[in-house]
Amino acid sequence: MAFHFEKNEPPPWVSPEDWQSWQWQMQHSLRRLEDFAQYFDLSPEEIQGFSGLDRIFQVRTTPYYARLAAHGGRGLSQDPIRRILMPQARELELGTQQMLDPLGERKNSPHSRIVHRYPDRVLFLLTDFCSVYCRYCTRKHFTGQDQAFVRSKDYLQALEYIAQSPGVREVILSGGDPLTLSDAKLKGVMEDLRAIDHVEIIRIGSRIPVVNPMRMTNELLQTLRPYHPIFMMTHFNHPREITFEAAESLKRMVDHGFPVMNQMVLLNGVNNHPALVQALNRRLLYLRVKPYYMFQCDPSLGTDHLRTSVEESEAIQRELWGRLSGLAMSSLSLDIPDGGGKVTLVPDFEIKEHRQPGRRAYRGWDGVEAEYVNPDPSDRQEPADAHFYLKEWEQIVTSRQKMSEKA
Numbered sequence: 001m002a003f004h005f006e007k008n009e010p011p012p013w014v015s016p017e018d019w020q021s022w023q024w025q026m027q028h029s030l031r032r033l034e035d036f037a038q039y040f041d042l043s044p045e046e047i048q049g050f051s052g053l054d055r056i057f058q059v060r061t062t063p064y065y066a067r068l069a070a071h072g073g074r075g076l077s078q079d080p081i082r083r084i085l086m087p088q089a090r091e092l093e094l095g096t097q098q099m100l101d102p103l104g105e106r107k108n109s110p111h112s113r114i115v116h117r118y119p120d121r122v123l124f125l126l127t128d129f130c131s132v133y134c135r136y137c138t139r140k141h142f143t144g145q146d147q148a149f150v151r152s153k154d155y156l157q158a159l160e161y162i163a164q165s166p167g168v169r170e171v172i173l174s175g176g177d178p179l180t181l182s183d184a185k186l187k188g189v190m191e192d193l194r195a196i197d198h199v200e201i202i203r204i205g206s207r208i209p210v211v212n213p214m215r216m217t218n219e220l221l222q223t224l225r226p227y228h229p230i231f232m233m234t235h236f237n238h239p240r241e242i243t244f245e246a247a248e249s250l251k252r253m254v255d256h257g258f259p260v261m262n263q264m265v266l267l268n269g270v271n272n273h274p275a276l277v278q279a280l281n282r283r284l285l286y287l288r289v290k291p292y293y294m295f296q297c298d299p300s301l302g303t304d305h306l307r308t309s310v311e312e313s314e315a316i317q318r319e320l321w322g323r324l325s326g327l328a329m330s331s332l333s334l335d336i337p338d339g340g341g342k343v344t345l346v347p348d349f350e351i352k353e354h355r356q357p358g359r360r361a362y363r364g365w366d367g368v369e370a371e372y373v374n375p376d377p378s379d380r381q382e383p384a385d386a387h388f389y390l391k392e393w394e395q396i397v398t399s400r401q402k403m404s405e406k407a
């Protein structure tokens with residue numbers, strides 16, 4: 001089926017030229033209750049959410065994304081996209097688990113703008129600014145604090161840390177949203193990272209293609225492409241977010257040689273249904289975007305009303321398993337709170353009571369049962385050339401440990 005992606009048309013009081021300008025979208029972002037009241041008929045719970053802003057998390061969205069929430073939902077009172085961007089009174093309640101830093105990033109932060117949790121990659125937090133402040137954000141300890149682009153001293157220290165960590169093969173530019181920075185700033189960052197020989201992959205994590213897709217200009221992509229391989233990690237949560245404008249921005253990225261992968265978060269009342277996940281993932285795949293992660297929502301402050309239970313998330317993944325092409329499947333992943341790292345939640349198809357030494361029994365997604373019998377262990381053979389690759393593997397394994405010793 002060829003998908004049709006609808007245009008997100010401007011409201012009557014905005015000219016089409018302004019609407020298509022990503023700078024106009026940034027400059028006219030909605031921040032205050034009065035701004036939102038122009039687009040939405042606010043409920044008492046939402047108005048109460050605004051009143052407690054200083055206790056929770058900044059509010060901001062582009063007019064483009066607000067319009068999508070207000071007018072794209074076919075008149076639904078509980079619009080899924082509205083739940084992502086609109087503050088709620090529920091955010092002020094004490095939930096079942098409330099963490100300011102659920103990923104334990106601060107304790108894995110050797111410098112103010114670096115998070116080094118896994119040996120072969122680091123997060124480089126270029127800015128704390130985003131075009132939208134998603135109510136479920138996991139980085140409320142950092143995001144939206146009006147610190148903007150990293151100060152020169154912190155930037156140089158972060159670069160030095162990466163340069164001194166030969167096991168670091170990937171740098172994930174994050175924040176905040178790195179694509180809110182100017183083309184010139186991004187070019188400078190790319191040049192600096194590409195001057196470090198052991199940095200193989202650069203990833204850019206961004207919600208810009210969702211909330212201000214006009215930002216993904218040919219000029220920006222031409223500025224970045226000399227520094228390939230750069231992976232674009234988008235963050236679409238709902239099929240309706242893939243508008244005509246967003247689809248065009250994804251096509252431009254792929255056409256400029258950027259592998260694009262999508263990370264979604266399973267959210268209560270937003271996308272917690274297998275029909276919605278498949279709709280999102282198949283549309284993304286059609287646009288040559290690989291659905292990568294489906295995250296369990298972290299227990300960040302004020303997110304109880306947005307989180308799904310682990311059981312519900314697993315049930316959704318199980319429903320999709322086998323029915324959806326492997327290309328369209330994302331990995332269901334949960335971050336162990338307090339910085340325990342990611343675990344992938346995979347449906348368990350083993351029939352445990354039939355397990356025997358050297359054999360396992362499975363019942364597949366549609367009920368077919370069979371045994372898998374191991375080969376004779378005496379046949380095991382080490383690859384003859386494994387030692388050629390041991391040095392680089394050792395470098396990765398010991399990278400984080402060496403840096404902790406230095407600190």
Ligand code: SF4
Nearest residue numbers: 130133134137176207
């Ligand atoms: S764009 Fe990302 S970092 Fe910014 S508020 Fe949303 S989830 Fe948080």
